[in-house]
Amino acid sequence: MAGQTVDVIRIDPESAAHPYLQLADQLRAGIKAGEIGPVLPSIMQLTEETGLVTGTIRRAIGILVDEGLVYTVPGRGTFVRRD
Amino acid sequence: MAGQTVDVIRIDPESAAHPYLQLADQLRAGIKAGEIGPVLPSIMQLTEETGLVTGTIRRAIGILVDEGLVYTVPGRGTFVRRD
DNA sequence: TCTCATTTGTTCGTATGTATC
DNA sequence: AGATACATACGAACAAATGAG
Numbered sequence: 001m002a003g004q005t006v007d008v009i010r011i012d013p014e015s016a017a018h019p020y021l022q023l024a025d026q027l028r029a030g031i032k033a034g035e036i037g038p039v040l041p042s043i044m045q046l047t048e049e050t051g052l053v054t055g056t057i058r059r060a061i062g063i064l065v066d067e068g069l070v071y072t073v074p075g076r077g078t079f080v081r082r083d
Numbered sequence: 084m085a086g087q088t089v090d091v092i093r094i095d096p097e098s099a100a101h102p103y104l105q106l107a108d109q110l111r112a113g114i115k116a117g118e119i120g121p122v123l124p125s126i127m128q129l130t131e132e133t134g135l136v137t138g139t140i141r142r143a144i145g146i147l148v149d150e151g152l153v154y155t156v157p158g159r160g161t162f163v164r165r166d
Numbered sequence: 167t168c169t170c171a172t173t174t175g176t177t178c179g180t181a182t183g184t185a186t187c
Numbered sequence: 188a189g190a191t192a193c194a195t196a197c198g199a200a201c202a203a204a205t206g207a208g
Contacts, residue, residue: 042176125172
């Protein structure tokens with residue numbers, strides 16, 4: 001199992017903001033607020049909770065990876081980088 | 084060991100029907116015809132016999148689980164539900 | 167009790183085709 | 188036309204449960 005369920009994630013399909021950006025923003029905020037971590041919810045969990053598909057989830061997480069905020073380990077999960 | 088080899092499974096990659104649906108249909112038909120069971124071939128066996136990958140096999144089996152036709156036991160296998 | 171092989175479960179990575187905006 | 192999103196499938200690694208010995 002990966003991280004806990006995160007009920008702070010709310011994607012608004014009607015919003016002008018793209019879902020992958022909404023998700024990246026909310027994940028980032030949750031991490032910085034200490035509400036998310038040290039292990040992020042799995043892509044499958046996020047798929048269920050957000051209604052988005054894996055490609056979109058991965059894209060949002062990819063942003064946080066690029067920012068150096070988290071890192072992923074294949075077969076394990078996505079982790080908040082502690083430094 | 085799990086179930087016997089099942090040479091009734093034939094996935095057509097050229098078909099318009101998605102492989103996971105083809106497999107689910109053929110497994111269901113084989114079970115109802117009494118040709119498959121009481122233990123399904125393992126996921127590994129099915130990957131070899133169909134050329135599909137584990138994710139696709141699992142998805143097909145998941146359909147039969149949802150239908151109540153079979154159930155899975157971790158470390159044991161997938162069994163036809165007898166009722 | 168311990169080890170090992172088998173089996174299902176979970177997870178990330180990548181690719182392709184289609185649909186929508 | 189291009190970017191975004193969805194659906195499906197393939198590839199790979201690791202984890203956990205089970206049973207045999």
